[in-house]
Amino acid sequence: MAERVLSGMRPTGRLHLGHFLGVIRNWIALQKEYDAFFMIADWHALTTGFKDPSSIPGDIREVLSDYIASGVDPGRCTLYVQSHVPEIAELTTLLAMITPVSWLELCPSYKGQIQELGGEIATYGFLGYPLLQTCDIIVVKAHIVPVGEDQLPHLELAREIVRRFHHTYKKEVFPEPRAKLTDFPNVPGTDGRKMSKSYGNTIDLADEPSVIAKKVNKMITDEKKIYKHDPGRPEICSVFSLQKYFNAPLVPTIDADCRSGKLGCVACKKMLSERIAAELAPIREKRAELLAHPETLNQIVAEGAEKSRGVARETLRDVKRAMKLC
Numbered sequence: 205m206a207e208r209v210l211s212g213m214r215p216t217g218r219l220h221l222g223h224f225l226g227v228i229r230n231w232i233a234l235q236k237e238y239d240a241f242f243m244i245a246d247w248h249a250l251t252t253g254f255k256d257p258s259s260i261p262g263d264i265r266e267v268l269s270d271y272i273a274s275g276v277d278p279g280r281c282t283l284y285v286q287s288h289v290p291e292i293a294e295l296t297t298l299l300a301m302i303t304p305v306s307w308l309e310l311c312p313s314y315k316g317q318i319q320e321l322g323g324e325i326a327t328y329g330f331l332g333y334p335l336l337q338t339c340d341i342i343v344v345k346a347h348i349v350p351v352g353e354d355q356l357p358h359l360e361l362a363r364e365i366v367r368r369f370h371h372t373y374k375k376e377v378f379p380e381p382r383a384k385l386t387d388f389p390n391v392p393g394t395d396g397r398k399m400s401k402s403y404g405n406t407i408d409l410a411d412e413p414s415v416i417a418k419k420v421n422k423m424i425t426d427e428k429k430i431y432k433h434d435p436g437r438p439e440i441c442s443v444f445s446l447q448k449y450f451n452a453p454l455v456p457t458i459d460a461d462c463r464s465g466k467l468g469c470v471a472c473k474k475m476l477s478e479r480i481a482a483e484l485a486p487i488r489e490k491r492a493e494l495l496a497h498p499e500t501l502n503q504i505v506a507e508g509a510e511k512s513r514g515v516a517r518e519t520l521r522d523v524k525r526a527m528k529l530c
């Protein structure tokens with residue numbers, strides 16, 4: 205039996221190339237190798253977006269259709285919405301009793317995000333979200349969690365909480381989840397900064413070819429390459445960074461022709477936007493079809509919730525037995 209992997213993402217609305225190259229391609233590989241559980245973490249979205257959560261249901265439908273249209277296959281993985289599995293909240297309440305506040309306060313993201321987003325997110329829910337994240341993982345008894353370097357402290361916290369539970373109640377209930385260190389590429393957005401919805405610099409999976417062309421056209425290149433014949437420096441050019449993903453076989457030629465002045469930025473950008481549009485065409489078509497049939501999406505997440513709830517109920521039964529609550 206393959207080991208179980210758990211990964212989740214907040215419902216951010218339409219997904220962009222950064223998600224596609226970072227998260228989705230990773231999930232597609234994981235679903236082939238592991239018993240994969242993929243979750244849309246809508247409660248996590250509330251920790252920072254509690255003031256106006258009205259967009260969350262629509263955002264869930266958008267990300268779900270992007271996942272499936274891009275190749276996350278509900279036939280090969282368990283795909284569900286976090287809040288459809290209330291056992292996660294029950295486990296969080298039980299484990300909150302043994303989780304020291306100081307462990308949560310020490311999480312590097314806690315102080316950092318409060319500084320960045322302001323004191324108004326200094327809530328009980330935000331402080332406790334690493335515990336909620338722990339329960340996402342252990343309620344389905346996942347063995348593996350794909351994480352970037354920066355998320356390692358959260359996984360270490362999950363392991364600490366698991367050990368504390370086993371030590372307190374003298375019973376092994378959960379596997380200690382292990383990190384699968386994953387390289388999440390730093391995909392540049394149209395302004396050269398990391399591609400992110402909050403910077404407004406994304407190329408979305410749902411974008412039409414004309415929109416993609418417009419966005420690529422305004423991308424930052426080498427400022428010293430003004431005319432086609434000027435020698436360029438691909439290593440500092442955001443367009444070139446994307447060519448590596450979308451026109452990989454042509455990269456040595458693009459590199460050489462940019463430097464020699466044989467290739468100009470207009471032609472280079474055209475080549476890139478056409479390739480991105482071609483790659484996204486089947487995804488755009490499939491996502492539109494899925495969004496037109498919300499009953500299919502509802503059915504997929506209902507089946508995912510049923511399967512994960514089955515595992516989660518057994519976990520809770522084991523937890524309550526260990527705690528002698530039943």
Ligand code: SF4
Binds near residue numbers: 443473
């Ligand atoms: S030719 Fe291409 S790689 Fe070179 S600077 Fe222009 S856009 Fe960038």
